[in-house]
Amino acid sequence: MSRFLKGVGLGMAGIVLLLCGLIALYYFESKAALRADIKACPTVTAGQATDAVIQNILGNRERVFSKPQLERRDIVIEELNVQIGYSGTLVPFRINGVDDRRFFGMSGCASLDTVEYATEFLTQQ
Numbered sequence: 315m316s317r318f319l320k321g322v323g324l325g326m327a328g329i330v331l332l333l334c335g336l337i338a339l340y341y342f343e344s345k346a347a348l349r350a351d352i353k354a355c356p357t358v359t360a361g362q363a364t365d366a367v368i369q370n371i372l373g374n375r376e377r378v379f380s381k382p383q384l385e386r387r388d389i390v391i392e393e394l395n396v397q398i399g400y401s402g403t404l405v406p407f408r409i410n411g412v413d414d415r416r417f418f419g420m421s422g423c424a425s426l427d428t429v430e431y432a433t434e435f436l437t438q439q
Contacts, residue, residue, distance in 0.1 A: 350424035351401040358423045360396040363403035366426035367391075367419035371407075378431060379409065398423070 368389055375384035392406040403426070405419040418432040
């Protein structure tokens with residue numbers, strides 16, 4: 315019984331060490347990605363950020379926006395509100411025919427082709 319408990323204890327210690335190693339790896343990779351974004355942001359233009367979001371929208375139109383017929387002319391970029399921040403970009407846009415929402419495409423400066431989206435529902439008064 316004592317050998318069994320010793321084996322279980324060693325197994326649990328191994329699992330804990332593995333988890334700690336994975337957490338440390340994730341932490342250091344996240345820090346490296348943030349450093350890359352901070353370094354890249356001063357060189358990114360609003361046009362580059364906008365083009366990246368448009369390409370991503372057109373590539374994911376059906377999966378993300380449920381609009382298989384979506385074309386470039388249907389995407390209205392709010393050009394004056396495009397922001398390049400310390401470590402990322404924000405591109406606000408609307409889609410023709412969707413009057414109750416405003417969308418935001420967000421990416422890190424070092425990886426403009428990786429875009430995440432947020433939605434703001436507009437209320438009519």
